[in-house]
Amino acid sequence: MDFYFKIINVLSTVLLLSFSSLIEAQQPYIRKSTDCAVSDNSTTNLGYIYNGITPTCQAYLTFRSQPPLYNSISTISDLLSVDASQLAQLNSVSEDETFVQDKIVLVPVNCSRSTSGQYYQASISYVIRPNDGFFDIATKTLKGLSTCQAIQAQNSVSSNDLDVGMRIGVPLRCGCPTQNQSDAGFKYLLTYLVTVGETVDRISNTIGVETSRILEANGLLPEETIYFYTTLLIPLQNPPTSSQVTEPNTSPPPPPPSSPPTPPGEGSSKAWIYVVAGVVGGLVLLLIVGAIVFCVFFRVSKKQFDPVIVSDSYEAREKSTDKKQDVEYSDFFDSVSSIAESLKVYKFEELQSATQNFSPSCWIKGSVYRGTFNGDLAAIKKINGDVSKEISILNKINHFNLIRLSGVCFNNGDWYLVYEYAVNGPLTEWIINNNNQKLLTWTQRIQIALDVATGLNYLHSYAFPPYVHKDIKSDTILLDGDYRAKIFNFDLARSADGEGGQFVLTRHIVGTKGHMAPEYLENGMISTKLDVYSFGILMLEMLTGKEVASLYELETDLSDVLEPILNEENGKENLSNFIDTSLQRNYPADIAIFMVRLIINCIKTDPSGRPNMNEIVQSLLRISKTSFAWERSISISE
Known part of the structure; x- marks a missing residue:
């Protein structure tokens, strides 16, 4: 019993x-x-x-x-x-x-x-x-x-x-x-x-x-x-x-037919009908799941006696280099289909046609080429290695200020990622390596800073899981035709979802010297405050037009370089000797000093003392609003 x-x-x-x-x-x-x-x-x-x-x-x-x-x-x-x-x-x-x-x-x-x-x-x-x-x-x-x-x-x-x-x-x-x-x-x-x-x-x-x-x-x-x-x-x-889908019907809905009032208890009877239906459905579902489990178990048991089939595209290429191209693409698509359903899979011939067979005239930098698909420009990045992490991240995020991945290709052991094209290239060409040939106005710089902060705020607060970019610098910020910023290069990005969502630790320290936060260099601590520090360095370079390495030559602590600007007596004079010469004094000094304060807060040694990206976005929104008002007043006076 x-x-x-x-x-x-x-x-x-x-x-x-x-x-x-x-x-x-x-x-x-x-x-x-x-x-x-x-x-x-x-x-x-x-x-x-x-x-x-x-x-x-x-x-x-x-x-x-x-x-x-x-x-x-x-x-x-x-x-x-x-x-x-x-x-x-x-x-x-x-x-x-x-x-x-x-x-x-x-x-x-x-x-x-x-x-x-x-x-x-x-x-x-x-x-x-x-x-x-x-x-x-x-x-x-x-x-x-x-x-x-x-x-x-x-x-x-x-x-x-x-x-x-x-x-x-x-x-x-x-x-x-x-x-x-x-x-x-x-x-x-x-x-x-x-x-x-x-x-x-x-x-x-x-x-x-x-x-x-x-x-x-x-x-x-x-x-x-x-x-x-x-x-x-x-x-x-x-x-x-x-x-x-069809055109919506904008005619008003017909009046509901008159019906007698529902007798007491009838609603509860219907509810019991749904409960019974749910229970019966559960039984049917249980039987189906049991059948599937049995079939899967039987199939796995049978496969134990079959020859091992290598599914990894790299190993398969080494063992059989004469496979047909369609088989290679099939292996490739199977390996990324679970994370790239929304991406276009290009054939290598399409990339060759788009880049004039990867002509030097289409070369941008490193392994990145400019391509044209049906009249639209795209950036094509060649990678030798595992790209599943970057594809997975870019396939989960969707924001105007983050570079968009639109397609992928695999050929002869190399991967090719196709991104949206930012016609004005990396920010570094406009603020550091420009020899004053390319000029950004004060308001353009503020808008770019706001764009980067907004993109990072999305990564830190609205992506799931939250991500740390880990490599924010002028080289990884691209500008589109309207000088709006796009965060690029997610090679080093990783989840920030550690213990309590606060931080994770690593022994593998990778990044750009001068842009890495001290807690990361010393202890391998990764948190969203790592990006805040790098963003502060980025704003510093945008303000001065100099690489951070040259500023370190002045002082070992960058805060010591910036503190004199906050001096009430001669702060504006110190600022004029410090700020990018290409601005030619066309900037609002009071707002620039406020920017310096924000930078100092971002690059504090103690990560807990740094603001989060949402607070930075709100500060930059106020700075942007005031800067555009200043620009309009200058235009009217001229």
């Missing part, structure tokens, strides 16, 4: 766990658009909960075009920080395409676990426009792809303190498939924007996904109403196509 009781207890536990997993497969649906004035930081408002099988994944959104601001491939890609060519390809249009009002545009995003570990999100960087507030951004610009509560939670500034031109972080709603969805063959989740008059059935018929799957994914009951300016998660087996 005891044996049977044990069997019953085990089955009860299994059923409970199975039913719980079905509940965890659901995401909460936002049933109304909530004003920021309402203090409601529920899971519903802050984002889709982290319940998937991976911390990051390829996901998709729908965006509704809004002439004249966001109605083209270029403007939408800028707003949502996505590659224009990928956006055009996904929607089967050219890159110069424009859209009519409320046209549904599919958007690919990298969906990642938030820093808090509770939600999924795809973060973008948004520049405040006149009359913008968090509610306006969430409901008018993004039509519900974010919420004012989620935006407020990600920024230290309130909605009432937003200034035009200020850059803030905005989390977009996205999700990754749960174990149940993955077992059912669903690989992607589409965040679908609901418009006026739409129902779950209508969306189901349009996209071609069973209504029951959509209801389950969003924790909805069949009779529940959905609202415009809200989002639904649509599970997909394949990436969405433009043919799956």
Whole structure:
């Protein structure tokens, strides 16, 4: 008898766990658009909960075009920080395409676990426009792809303190498939924007996904109403196509048919029906999992007697150099497919054509070449070694101020990474190795510093896991056509998710002398404050136009070099002898002294005394605002 009781207890536990997993497969649906004035930081408002099988994944959104601001491939890609060519390809249009009002545009995003570990999100960087507030951004610009509560939670500034031109972080709603969805063959989740008059059935018929799957994914009951300016998660087996979405129906929804009131107890009866259905579904799921486990075990046992097949592309090349090119690409794609689903895989012949067979005229620096694909420029970096770490990092992050990786290639043992092209090259050519041939104004330098700080703040606070770049210097900062900064070279980057999220230790000290923090050099301590120190050195070089090595010749402690500038009596005179001569005194002295104070704080010996990147961003936002006002006053006076 005891044996049977044990069997019953085990089955009860299994059923409970199975039913719980079905509940965890659901995401909460936002049933109304909530004003920021309402203090409601529920899971519903802050984002889709982290319940998937991976911390990051390829996901998709729908965006509704809004002439004249966001109605083209270029403007939408800028707003949502996505590659224009990928956006055009996904929607089967050219890159110069424009859209009519409320046209549904599919958007690919990298969906990642938030820093808090509770939600999924795809973060973008948004520049405040006149009359913008968090509610306006969430409901008018993004039509519900974010919420004012989620935006407020990600920024230290309130909605009432937003200034035009200020850059803030905005989390977009996205999700990754749960174990149940993955077992059912669903690989992607589409965040679908609901418009006026739409129902779950209508969306189901349009996209071609069973209504029951959509209801389950969003924790909805069949009779529940959905609202415009809200989002639904649509599970997909394949990436969405433009043919799956149609123009939104702007006609008002028909009035609901009159029906008799629900008898008392009927709702609870329906609830029990769902419970029973969940239990039965759990049993079915258990049987399926058991069958899969049996098949996998049997298959593995059988393979123990088979010859060993080398899957690593390098070893395979050494043992069989005469393999066909298509086999080589198959091996390559298998090795990176799990982390590079959103990347284009190039054939080597395409890279040869793009670079004129890697002609010296296309050479940029080191192993980096300039390439042209369909009229668009790209930077191609050749690497001999393991690139999975860099691809994995770049595939998880998505920010305007971080260089974008758009494609990869493998040929003859070498990897080739294809990045977006920054036409103005590395920052070092503009502030150190320029011989005064290339000039950056004061406001351009401040904007570049703000861009770098914003990118680092994203890495430290919004990427999951948080990352430390470890090599911030003028060589790893690229400038685009508008002199906006892009952080490059993630070779040394690593997770900062150590004990308590504070720091990790290493014995492998790698970096650039003069830019490395003392705690890293002495003890191998890695934390986000390592980047803060390097950023302080970068600002120092931007202010002086000199390499940090030449400044160390003056004093062993850089703070001793900077302290005289803070002297109230002759600080401005000391500053004029210290600041970059190419500025020709065209700078606001009071603001420059404030910059010196910020630099001193960043390069403090004790890492706990340094500000974090969010505090630095807020300081630079104030400096930027004041600097642009100074520049306008100079222009008017002239």
